[in-house]
Every structure is written in structure tokens, then in C-alpha cells.
Amino acid sequence: MGQTAIAWLNELTTLYTPTESEFNAARRHRSAIETRLDAHLGLREMFEIGSLRHGTGVWNRSDADFLACLKGIQPGSPWTMLNKVKETLQDRFPTTEIVIRRPAVVCRFSDADVEVVPAYPAISGYEIANPSDGWMRTYPKNHNQYVNDVNKKHNGAAKKLARQVKIWKYLRNVPVSSCYLEMRSAKHLDGENTYSPIWDLYLTLYKMQAANLASMNDPTGLGSRFGACSSDSNRQVALSKLNTAVSRAEKAKDAYRTDDNAEAVRQLKLLFDR
Template sequence: MAVTTLAYLNELMSKYTPSSTYFDAARTHRSGIETRLDSWLGVREMFETGSLKHGTGVWFYSDVDYIVSLKGVRPTSTTALNKVRDALKDKYRNTTVRTSRPAVVCEFAGGDETVEVVPAYEDTVGGGYWIPDPKTGDWMKSYPKHHNAYVNDANRKHSGAAKKLARLAKTWKYKRSVPVSSCYLEMRAAKYAAGEDAWSLPIDIYHYLKRLRDIDLAAMNDPTGLGSRFNAYSSTSSKADAISKLDTAVSRAIKAKNYFLAENHDEAIAQYKLLFNQ
């Protein structure tokens, strides 16, 4: 029996969905990281965030992400990153520990157990956390717990459409090496899904990508109305590369959509294989 377009997309999502235990090894490093940072810098709290926590992670590509809220007076973001990096380098001397804004990346087990640690300072007056801004090099306000709740609320519509769309968007990003923020793609997917009255994945993949192209990957206002804007890219050169790859993605997505509507599943799937580099 021939595979339908929807069956193929479901298989693709299943292929890139991490198992519930896949990143358990990486999570075992949490206690050591928190203890070292607390002894060196002082920790208010440390909690998991990011795509794995949100249920939008991509197998093989996504890492375990933590936000560590530090005590004391907030320095420059560069100083904070360097202090966290140096503390963890001193503890894990046989592990690659490097800075990659907004995080310090620890590549345990040769990168098989990668953990990203984002230094943060809690805003005890206005709420939220100050985290390093990848684009400006300064600080930006973030509300990770509120953002997770927003994605979960949007995901209740259309039987989990927001997270499915976010995972497919991130799969495209990773498989096609698109220099665009995973967080941006996820928040755009949640906002898109929340605004749709009907849902058909092959149709909505196209409209979502087309919308990203129509707005030229413009920065996104925080949909919770609390934090800083979400930037899609970190530099002019990365934007040009992302837009070029987005143009190609839109072209393939509309062909896949039209083949799907014509019930030509083989050709629709062929376009998705190109889109997601399968």
C-alpha cells in the first residue's frame, strides 16, 4: 500500500522525536554543574528549559538546556558568560567547555551528552530573567516559564499542532543548516497555530514557511507581552543565508501542498524529502 503524505510526515516527526530517556545521560551532569556554579558564583535557582523541556526537541540535534539564575550584582553579559565558562572549565578539565551566546556549552562524552548553561539574573522587581542577548552582546529580558506556558496553551488547539509544526521547522533548520534561532521558529509556530481555525499539516507547513518569508524573518514581539523581542538571526550574513534557504523551502512546500491536494502522494513526499533533506 502506498504511503500517504500525512503518514510520511508523521513518520518523519516520529524519526526526529527524542525518546523520553534519550538525554538522561546528559541530565546526569546537572548536579555537578549546579554545585560548582553555586560554590564559585552563587546560584539562586537552576531549571531546565529549551526545546527538550518543551517537547519540541529534535533527535540528535537538540541539547539539554538549563538557565542558572546567579546571585549578586549583574555584570556585563560577557563577564557572566566568562565566569560560568571558567568555573566549568576548571571542574571538567577533560571536557570541551566553550561560550556560544547566550550559553556556555559543555560537550560531555565528546559531544554525545551536550549541556548548554545560560547565565541569568532574576529581575526581582519586574519579574523574568536577564540573559545574554546573542545579537547585541548586552542583556535581554526573558520569561522562559511564561514562554513554555504560551507554547503549551497554543498546542492545545488542533491536537498538538503547534509542537508538531515547531519540530518540523527545527528539523528543516538542522537538516538544511539554516542559521535561524530555534526559539524563534518555535514561538512563530505557536503563534501561527494559535491563529488558525482549521488545520491540515501539508497545507499549514507551506503557509507557515510562506509567512516567515513574507515578513522577511522579522523580529517577533514576545507574545506574552513581557520580554524582549525574539530575533531570528544574529548577523546580516546569517540573515541572507537563512532567507535564501527559506526561499527554497517555500518553493518545495508549495509544490508538496499542491501535490497533496491533487492526491499525488508520491510527488508530495518527494518534495518533502527535498525540503527536509531526507
């Protein structure tokens, strides 16, 4: 008897779960970054916001992401903030390539990429650089809590599903936001009473297709909408790949429903390019 579709999907998920060495690299660099920013710019707090620590990261793909809330007066332009952080960290790590990739300053260490998102406190949430222009409000603690709550409701399934959709993104080179995929996955499971791996993978992809990768409302009700892609051209590429993914996920779901595990696994392999 061959491998079941669920067993194959679980094996893939395990294969792309980040290793302890990735976490250790992030720990090593965090301390040095935090000390430097606090000494030269003043730091209110710094905490991890990315998928690596949150439990939805993908092995060898996800960076360590930290929000660094700075002291002082918020400048008129986020570029002032980003440039100050970049210059401060470049002085501390002169042999490391450090670049600005809004809203983050990216430190490309030899063993890991670390993204630092500079921020200033708001009445609620934080003000960070908008990827397009100006400032934007973000609520990372609330968003993480929302995903954690849905994950708890389904005994860990929300983060597993989010990781699987991100694996598809990376293996198929889909230019879509990882944050968008995570929130779409959690939003889907938030409306479900039970979790079925093959079905919910299909339904998550299908719902994004039905929405044409439109921006989604913040499910916490706090922030602005979550955008899917950085440009319309990327959105068209992502939609094309999503259409193919939905077709394959549907065939895998239909085969699984009739206990044809061999065909279900074949379609999953096509879906994830394995």
C-alpha cells in the same frame, strides 16, 4: 497504494524525535552542574529552557539548555558573569571542553552538549547576556507556557509543527534561530481553528517568507522582539533556502489537495533533503 503524505511526514517527525538516552545524559550532567554553581557562585534556581525537554527538540541536534539564575549583585558586564561560570565549571570538569557562546556557557561532554545560560533575576523575567552586546530581558517560563497553551488548543500539533520546521532547519543547514522557528510556528497555529499537517507546514514557512525573516514581536507581550538570524549575511542565506522551501511546501500542499500523494511525498522529500 503508496504512503500518504501525512503518514510520511509523521514518520519523519518520529524519526527525529529525541531518544530517552539524550534525556538521561542531560539529567546526569544537570545535577553536577547545579551543585557546582550553587557551591561556588550561589544559585537561586536552575531549570531547563531548551527544546529538548520542552518537546520541540530534534534528535542528535538539540542540546540540553538550562537557565541558571545566580545570587549576588549583577555585574555591569555580562562577560564578567559568563567568565565566572566558565571558570567554575572548567575547574569541576577539567577534561571537558567548555566555551562561551553568548548567552550561554557550553559544556561539550562526551555524551551530550549542555548549555548553561547564566542569569540574574529582574522585576519580571531574567537578565541574560545579549548575543550582540550588553544585557537583555528574557521570559522563558512565559514563552514555554505560551507554546504549551497553543499546543493544548491543537492537541499537540504546535510542538509537532515546531519540530518539523526545526528538522528542515537542521537537514538543510539553515542559519536561523530555533527559538524563532518555534515561536513563529506557535504564533501561526494560535490563529488557526484547526490543524492540517501539510497545509500548516506550508503556511508557517510562507508567513516567514512573507515577513522576510523579520524579527517578530513577543506573542506574550512581555519581552523584546525575537530575532531570526545572528547576522545579515546569515539572513540572506536563510532567506534563499526559505524561498526554496516555500516552493516545495506549496507543491506538496497542492499535490496533497488533489490526492496525489506520490507527488506530495516527492516534494516533501525534496523539502527535507531526504
